[in-house]
Amino acid sequence: xxxxxxxxxxxxxxxxxxxxxxxxxxxxxxxxxxxxxxxxxxxxxxxxxxxxxxxxxxxxxxxxxxxxxxxxxxxxxxxxxxxxxxxxxxxxxxxxxxxxxxxxxxxxxxxxxxxxxxxxx
Numbered sequence: 116x117x118x119x120x121x122x123x124x125x126x127x128x129x130x131x132x133x134x135x136x137x138x139x140x141x142x143x144x145x146x147x148x149x150x151x152x153x154x155x156x157x158x159x160x161x162x163x164x165x166x167x168x169x170x171x172x173x174x175x176x177x178x179x180x181x182x183x184x185x186x187x188x189x190x191x192x193x194x195x196x197x198x199x200x201x202x203x204x205x206x207x208x209x210x211x212x213x214x215x216x217x218x219x220x221x222x223x224x225x226x227x228x229x230x231x232x233x234x235x236x
Contacts (some may be wrong), residue, residue: 116231116234116235117188117235119231120142120181120192120195120228120231120232120234120235123224123227123228123231123232124179124182124195124199124228125179125180125183126224126228126234127179127202127224127225127228128175128176128179128180128183129176130220130221130224131172131173131175131176131179131202132172132173132176133229134172134221135169135170135172135173136165136169137149137164137169138168138169138172138213139165139166139170139173140169142158142161142162142166142169143158143159143162146165147163148233150236155215161171169209175198175201175202175205177192178194178197178198178201179195179198179199179202179231181194182194182195182198183195189236192232192235192236195228195229195232196232196233199225199228199229199232200229202221202222202225202228203222203225203229205221206218206221206222206225207222209221209222210222
């Protein structure tokens with residue numbers, strides 16, 4: 116169970132590294148293809164804002180990766196639970212304020228990972 120939980124935590128972390136890259140470095144290129152409903156003329160003016168959002172996603176990923184490097188199983192799980200909780204909170208807020216798809220793409224993977232992490236305690 117612990118191995119499955121760690122794999123799921125790693126997948127959520129990798130997803131947030133991808134979001135970091137997308138929002139910080141590819142907002143005006145790949146971002147246009149990903150966020151099709153966002154007005155095309157707003158990508159350039161919102162580049163700094165998107166980079167800031169990407170940085171926050173990077174912090175979430177860093178915390179999740181950190182949890183995988185902690186040798187004490189209790190602390191590792193506690194740190195993973197905290198950062199997965201942060202991802203879930205951000206995902207629920209994003210789904211409510213930006214678009215429902217965020218719930219499925221960001222929140223659901225974190226919910227699944229938190230369930231397995233909780234069960235692995």
